[in-house]
Amino acid sequence: MHHTLIACHECDLLHRVTPLTQGGIARCTRCGALLYRRRRGSIDSCLALTMAGLILFGVANAFPLLAMRVGEDTQQAVLASGVVQLWQQKAYALSALVLMTSILAPLAKLTLFALVLAPLRLGHRPPHWAAGAFRVALGLAPWSMMEVFLLGVMVAMVKLADTADILLGPSLFAFGLLIPVLAWVSASLDPEVVWDRLEVRQ
Ligand SMILES: [Zn+2]
Structure with missing residues (x-):
């Protein structure tokens, strides 16, 4: 009898x-890693969502998140403003953490997904570093915490609403869309399909 080994x-x-069965999951009996699951349309939909995510990330970083007006004075804040402000106030660790969780991790995750999935989708031979890049991209998931950042922005807006006029920037809407898209990127992907295409499975 013929068996396929993984x-x-x-x-x-x-x-x-x-x-x-549909939606079933197979895990490694030794280490519990996900071996394979039954899902369809993985690479196509994940790549489309990844590209949408990169565009939203660009918009979210290119335009002001919000503007504050106190009297005659108006101040605009972009996504990176918090990182710069924290650094200037000598809160270096916190500044680095915000940079990592709200900018670097989501950008790296989207970029690595695009670099690994695009050649697979186009039928090209994936680069030799693709398996390593894909493993890093999956490992970055817990470091991407844009939703926490957005929650912090909203709390700050409510608290400042009494003392300043808050104007919502275009980036805030891109940011709000990016959070579900980022979650959807991971949810739409069956990692085993990618491992299989990268010939990690023997
Ligand atoms: Zn294992």
Whole structure:
């Protein structure tokens, strides 16, 4: 009888592939890593969402998040303003953390997804670093916390509403859209499809 074998991409333990029901998940019996699941349309939809995410990220960073008006004085804030302000107030660790969670991690995740998925979608041979890049992209997920940042912005807006006029910037709307798109990028992807295409599975 013919069986297909699959090696765990985390610990290399061999498993026999068995058919799954819709939405079923197979995990490694040794380390619990996700081996495969039954889902369809993975690379196409994930790449489309990734490109949408990159455009929204560009808009979210290019335009003001909000503007504050106190009397005659108007101040605009872009996404990176918080990072710069914290740095100037010598809160270096916090500044680096905000930079990482609200800018670098989401950008790196989207960029790496695009670099790995685009060649697969176009039928090109993926670059030799694709498997490493994809592993990093999956590992970045917990570091991407734009929703926490947006929550902080909203709390600040409510608190400042009494003392200043708050004007919402175009970036705030792009930012609000980017958060569900980022979650959707991960949810639409079946990592095993990518491991399989990258020939990590033996
Ligand atoms: Zn394993």
